[in-house]
Ligand SMILES: CCCC(=O)SCCNC(=O)CCNC(=O)[C@H](O)C(C)(C)COP(=O)(O)OP(=O)(O)OC[C@H]1O[C@@H](n2cnc3c(N)ncnc32)[C@H](O)[C@@H]1OP(=O)(O)O
Ligand SMILES: Nc1ncnc2c1ncn2[C@@H]1O[C@H](COP(=O)(O)OP(=O)(O)OP(=O)(O)O)[C@@H](O)[C@H]1O
């Protein structure tokens with residue numbers, strides 16, 4: 001038996017009970033008798049992921065790829081971020097967020113006032129991130145060949161001002177998304193510098209992607225909570241959590257139901273990461289009225305109405321006009 005077939009058999013051995021399909025290895029009939037068709041529901045076999053990587057994502061809901069984005073590219077993203085902070089470029093549709101602890105302070109025209117950029121799809125330099133071939137190669141394993149970049153962010157987590165407002169409560173990103181199917185959505189999150197527990201790396205609850213979308217709301221944290229930073233209501237403090245420490249350029253891909261957040265930044269530096277949420281172009285919009293997502297729908301619509309100066313904006317339209325095709329065909333979204 002070939003080495004690849006042997007590895008696949010090991011994987012399948014670990015799988016019992018999972019659902020959906022993994023293609024049989026392209027080998028002889030003899031191999032097939034050893035490995036009956038098995039089910040992996042969260043990824044496709046495109047030749048990129050090893051069976052072990054697919055199994056890891058299946059079980060844990062995330063996958064860390066070391067050293068995926070070059071230093072040169074990251075330095076260019078950082079430069080562009082700085083130009084935006086200095087207001088040397090105007091980017092249509094861009095949302096500049098400030099930490100709740102400094103939002104009310106005097107305007108400072110540099111990064112110290114900015115905690116997050118959202119919706120940089122109209123900035124060609126930052127948007128290059130979303131179309132990097134080495135990122136899309138992995139994204140395709142989760143979305144399939146038609147890929148839409150739906151949500152773009154550059155997070156500049158500030159040093160905590162003493163009120164723990166730099167924390168991001170534990171949440172599932174699907175709470176924000178009115179499109180499905182869930183398993184054809186994935187986030188790519190790239191560390192723009194070394195991220196550690198000290199400066200507020202991502203914290204994940206492995207395996208929670210297998211659960212349902214939970215109710216989210218603002219946590220009642222004493223020091224305040226940033227706008228739109230909803231957290232899961234019934235957070236289980238006993239679930240094992242993992243601090244995902246990463247080097248500059250490392251990229252984590254994660255499922256939209258994976259419960260994650262990030263800790264306080266206890267350093268003096270601004271912890272930077274760039275990310276994009278992708279979905280299959282074949283995904284479809286859903287109506288979230290009457291579901292747990294109604295609270296975020298109302299908040300986003302309110303913001304969109306202010307921002308685009310329109311009377312009534314449908315939640316799904318706020319997504320339809322921000323989404324950009326990065327590979328294949330825009331069949332639906
Ligand atoms: C309607 C209601 C809706 C809601 O309630 S939504 C709320 C949802 N609930 C939550 O998000 C609660 C869960 N939250 C958390 O797990 C954390 O707060 C969260 C979001 C990950 C933030 O993390 P942090 O605040 O930074 O906490 P942390 O656990 O990372 O650090 C805490 C203490 O650990 C220390 N630490 C740092 N690096 C370490 C290291 N390498 N080894 C060991 N300890 C280390 C760190 O100094 C900190 O110390 P201290 O205990 O605060 O004194
Ligand atoms: N990260 C954030 N979390 C919570 N609220 C935020 C955040 N960023 C901005 N805001 C809020 O968005 C609004 C706009 O902020 P901005 O500082 O531009 O104006 P302002 O503080 O309302 O007005 P002014 O600075 O003229 O007094 C504010 O109400 C601010 O509190």
Ligand SMILES: O=C(O)CCC(=O)C(=O)O
Nearest residue numbers: 155157168173261262273
């Ligand atoms: O970079 C972080 O701290 C996490 C951000 C995040 O999870 C989000 O914005 O959805």
Ligand SMILES: [Fe+2]
Nearest residue numbers: 171172173260
């Ligand atoms: Fe998130």
Ligand SMILES: [Mg+2]
Nearest residue numbers: 103104105107
């Ligand atoms: Mg202000």
